Amino acid sequence: MADQHSRPRWHYSPRQTWMNDPNGLIYNAGTWHMFYQSNPAGTGWGNMSWGHATSPDLVTWTEHPVALLHTDTEEIFSGSCVFDATNSSGLGTTDWPPLVAVYTSNYLAGSSRPSVQAQSLAYSLDGGTHWTSYPGNPVLDRGSANFRDPKVFRHGDGWVMVAVEAAERQVLIYRSTDLIEWTYASSFGPAHAAAGVWECPDLFELPVAGEGTSKWVLLVNLCPGGVAGGSGCQYFVGDFDGYTFTPDAVRGVSTDPELGAADPLLRAYDWLDFGRDCYAVVSFADAPEGRRIVLGWMNNWDYAREIPLTGGRSIMTIPREVDLVRVGDRLRLRQRPIAELPESALERLTLGDGDRVLIRGVALEYRAGVLSLDRRGVGQGDFHEGFGTRQWAEIPDRPATVAVDVLLDTCSIEVFAASGLVVISDLVFF
Known part of the structure; x- marks a missing residue:
């Protein structure tokens, strides 16, 4: 990993190991928990396990030992955490309700389910420090090689899980009363950007x-097929009745992987971030005061494995607070850096x-209602042809001036424009 001098000041980064998707984001008992895809044994992808970090304020993070460790026959892929306050699962007690991690078991050769991805549980009775694997794992198995990334949340008197059949570009919705027995409810997709696999869904x-x-x-x-090329995050606005998600509108389906970011359809869709480096975005469970805070992995699978070990192979985006704003005839997601971030950081x-x-060599330009971020002139961009690029986004209503x-x-670098209606996030190497 990076030397001390090049470690991020505001963004979480593990000290010595590979990191990708954030997992199990939750606020519990006054502490923010960030679990994440980790290779405990090296700086490249592999040996997938759950790393763990905590924070009192979403800005200052403490790295902890690995929470969920892979075995010779099972890797621990992405998922989520919930606080089972009523002990509906029976994995704790009334006095000591558990934290429950719901994650994808990626079964390897030598297991009883080789090449299968299924959903499993682990639970903690000490606030997330120590974890016990549920002996009845997996709790949900479709016999699929691409069924993954469960995000679970409380809804009414039960639990809802959204997961993906990645290669089919579908979000699957399940319901449960106890986190153990799950019943299929509905599916959504393919829709909008569907040239690559769908991953890491969230519904809130x-x-x-x-x-x-x-x-x-x-x-x-999704990856590939993002609006800036490679991996990215799209969103849909609609209604949810506890069983089915119904989008307000569907504007066609983009499925041509050869077009990539050149596909004109992509610009008609809703994107959480127009930069190259914002992926696997999910939200924190149980954030206080009704806040909804999202976090993503700041990287792109086009070149993630090749980024030089001089800073930035494994960092997260800044946590962002989100809500919806009406712009014309549609609702748009608005993102702002968390209030806990010092004003001086922006x-x-x-x-x-x-x-x-020019901001330390990065060119930020506004012309004819389009904001662009150009990192082609910033060092160490020659390790991969996809890194030295220019990202752009149209500002709603194309105003004469834009606040950034x-x-x-x-x-x-992360750019929040038009009060956070447009965000562009990129890794850079100064």
């Missing part, structure tokens, strides 16, 4: 700013038409 309710109403948002990460700019500024907040770290 958000307020609509200024309207006193709410809608549901379905996040779907550089605030106002760009007029034709303005172009820039978060610059040792190996990354």
Whole structure:
């Protein structure tokens, strides 16, 4: 991993190991927990396990020993955590209700389910420090090689799971009363960007700013087929009745992997981030005061395995608070850096038409209603042809000027424009 001098100041990064998808994000007993895909044995992908870090404020993180460790026959793929306050699972007690991790078991050769991905449980009775594997694992097995990434949340008097059949570009919804027995409810997809596999779904309710109403948002990460090329995260706004997600609108399906970011259909869809480096985005469970906070892996599978070990192979995005804003005839996701981030961490700019500024070699330009971020002139971009690129996004209503907040770290830049309606996130190497 990076030397001390190049470690991020504001973004979480493990000290010595590979990291990808955030997993099991949850706020519990005054502590923010971040679990994540980790290779405990090296700086490349493999030996998938759950790393663990905690924070009192979402800014200062403490790295802990591996929480869920792979075995010779099972890797621990992505998933989520819930606090089973009523002990519906029976894995704790009334006095000591458990934290329950719901994750994908990726079964290897030598197991009883080689090449199968199924959903399993582990539980903790000490606030997430020690974990016990549920002896009846897996709890949900479709016999599929690509059934993964369960996100579980409480809904009414039961639990809801959203997971993916990745290669079929489908989000599957299941219900349970106890986290152990699951019943199929419905499926969604393919829709919108579907050239690559679908991964890491999330489903949550958000307020609509200024309207006193709410809608549901379905996040779907995909790879490849993102709007900037490679991996990315799209979202759908709609309604959820506990069993079925119904989007407000579907604007066609983009399925041509050869077109990639050049596909004009992609610009008609809703994207959480228009940069190259924001993937596997999911939200924290049980955030206080009704907040919804999302976090992603700041990387792109086009080149993630090749990024030089001089900073930035494994970092997360800054946590972002989200809500919905009505723009014309549709609702858009608005993202803002968490309030806990010091004001001094952000550089605030106002760009007029034709303005172009250099931020430590990164070119930020606003022209004809389009904001672009160009990292082609910033060092160490020659290790992969997909890294030295320019990202862009149209600002809603194409105003004459646009307000921009820039978060610059040792190996990354995140740009929040138009009050967070447009976000562009990129790794950079200074």
